[in-house]
Amino acid sequence: MRHRQHVNPLSQFFQVPFSLPDKAIIFEEPQYPIHLDIGSARGNFLIELASKYPKWNFLGLEIREPLVISAEKRRNQLGLTNLKFLFCNVNVSLDKWLLNLDHNQLHRVSIQFPDPWFKRKHFKRRVLQPYLLNSLASSLRIGGEIFIQSDNLEVIESMIDVVENSCYFDRKLFDGLKWLDKNPYKIYTEREIYALERELPIYRAMYCRNSKLFINACNNA
């Protein structure tokens, strides 16, 4: 079955926050460190990670419900109790869920090949907005990672602007280089495989939460 490519996250329906279930309900061992994947699509990336790292919990959030249903079906078939896929618009539903995590529990966030929304008038539909970044900054442990990647330079640069306009993250260098040449988790996402097969450029950047106390009103609050 084909799924519609994009949904408008700013439409009225997607502006209503969903109450996401507590970590104690979705994970068998809720105390494990958490990796959050924003825009998890069919979930292949997290399914592989969760199989490989049973002492981590993985949460995939996705705004297209049919993709969540199919990812959850596979998760159930594989009996993975350290993984969950939830349907929501992260821009309105994630912040409350993050508030219920234990201190230092959120270790990693990945935002990979987000929908580009090329027209200027649609930039507000892009997933990484300052408000979301601030929620992540308030929850990530010191040293916790935000990994971003895209096959579009303008899109990755706009994400970098959002992260660097905040005072809470430092860019990680790899042998002195700003861009990573491979996915640091050694597993490719669906879009990453598509881009690799077509030899498209891929821009990958890693940021770490620094030790600045979160006070919300940084540069981009």
Ligand SMILES: C[S@@+](CC[C@H](N)C(=O)[O-])C[C@H]1O[C@@H](n2cnc3c(N)ncnc32)[C@H](O)[C@@H]1O
């Ligand atoms: C281009 S796809 C990339 C999927 C996957 N990360 C990959 O690399 O293969 C971007 C995904 O982000 C989802 N998405 C876009 N905006 C979102 C939002 N506000 N909340 C949750 N998911 C969103 C889209 O539905 C889509 O599945």
